[in-house]
Amino acid sequence: MHAASLPRTDTRISYPDGATSSIGRVVHVAGLADGRTGVILDQTAFHPVDTAWPDQPADRGTLHFDGTEAAVVDAVIGAVHDGALYVGSDVPVRTGTADWTFTVVHVIAEEGPAVGTEVRVEVDTEYRRALSAGHTACHLASLALDAALTDAWTKTVPLDALGAPAFDALAIQTSRIHPDGSVDTYRVGKSLRKKGFDTSAFDDLAPIEQLANAQLADWVASAATVRIDRDDEAITARRRWVCELPDSGASIPCGGTHVSSLSELGSVTVSLSTQSVTGGIELEMRTTIS
Numbered sequence: 141m142h143a144a145s146l147p148r149t150d151t152r153i154s155y156p157d158g159a160t161s162s163i164g165r166v167v168h169v170a171g172l173a174d175g176r177t178g179v180i181l182d183q184t185a186f187h188p189v190d191t192a193w194p195d196q197p198a199d200r201g202t203l204h205f206d207g208t209e210a211a212v213v214d215a216v217i218g219a220v221h222d223g224a225l226y227v228g229s230d231v232p233v234r235t236g237t238a239d240w241t242f243t244v245v246h247v248i249a250e251e252g253p254a255v256g257t258e259v260r261v262e263v264d265t266e267y268r269r270a271l272s273a274g275h276t277a278c279h280l281a282s283l284a285l286d287a288a289l290t291d292a293w294t295k296t297v298p299l300d301a302l303g304a305p306a307f308d309a310l311a312i313q314t315s316r317i318h319p320d321g322s323v324d325t326y327r328v329g330k331s332l333r334k335k336g337f338d339t340s341a342f343d344d345l346a347p348i349e350q351l352a353n354a355q356l357a358d359w360v361a362s363a364a365t366v367r368i369d370r371d372d373e374a375i376t377a378r379r380r381w382v383c384e385l386p387d388s389g390a391s392i393p394c395g396g397t398h399v400s401s402l403s404e405l406g407s408v409t410v411s412l413s414t415q416s417v418t419g420g421i422e423l424e425m426r427t428t429i430s
């Protein structure tokens with residue numbers, strides 16, 4: 141056995157365009173610590189979770205090769221540098237760091253196919269659709285929240301993609317997409333108060349929710365188109381979520397998948413709650429599609 145060489149080019153990905161199946165060739169097979177196998181292809185439609193910012197979970201689906209089918213039990217980002225492959229949470233750098241190669245690692249329980257084997261990737265389309273809807277709703281909700289909190293700011297701060305004070309970008313702690321929804325948590329502490337955020341805005345959350353939900357209803361009714369813009373197919377290419385909202389187009393950096401029109405969402409609503417945490421207030425926004 142000769143040592144399998146590590147990938148030297150970034151994986152090409154088709155999930156940003158909405159693809160849910162693809163055919164690729166195996167470029168590397170890695171034995172993982174828990175007895176599982178990591179299969180790296182030259183190109184894939186399979187969306188991996190980005191452990192550095194794990195907002196959208198990995199797709200579910202199967203790999204088809206040599207007349208057999210293997211369930212993908214996880215999909216993460218793999219990074220190669222100096223002759224070593226780092227997988228998932230072991231990747232020590234952000235995707236796109238110079239002099240590193242970035243890949244999608246399809247994790248299966250079985251032994252992997254040989255390097256060079258043709259593999260068909262089939263993504264669970266219903267799960268993907270629901271995650272894409274949840275992710276699009278999550279972006280819209282963050283913009284609606286920013287707009288609804290405009291009056292809470294007493295100083296000039298950076299603005300979001302639609303020109304409202306960027307509460308979401310300045311306060312976000314975690315963002316988790318799930319099928320047909322999302323949960324975002326924000327933290328308002330000393331530094332945000334210093335930037336001019338008046339926390340008394342949280343004393344009564346009902347009017348903020350109402351403003352945000354009215355805005356969301358307007359946007360969904362507009363049936364605006366959604367797309368991902370990117371320079372090339374490499375997983376390292378910067379990607380942007382672009383939504384042609386009625387008054388202004390919105391463009392936000394994003395590595396996930398989305399619906400192609402807001403007409404696919406149905407009704408999108410948010411509910412807000414706060415709790416005291418050390419040094420400040422945590423705001424939770426639950427976004428639901430119904």
Ligand SMILES: [Zn+2]
Pocket residue numbers: 275279381393394395396
């Ligand atoms: Zn996103």
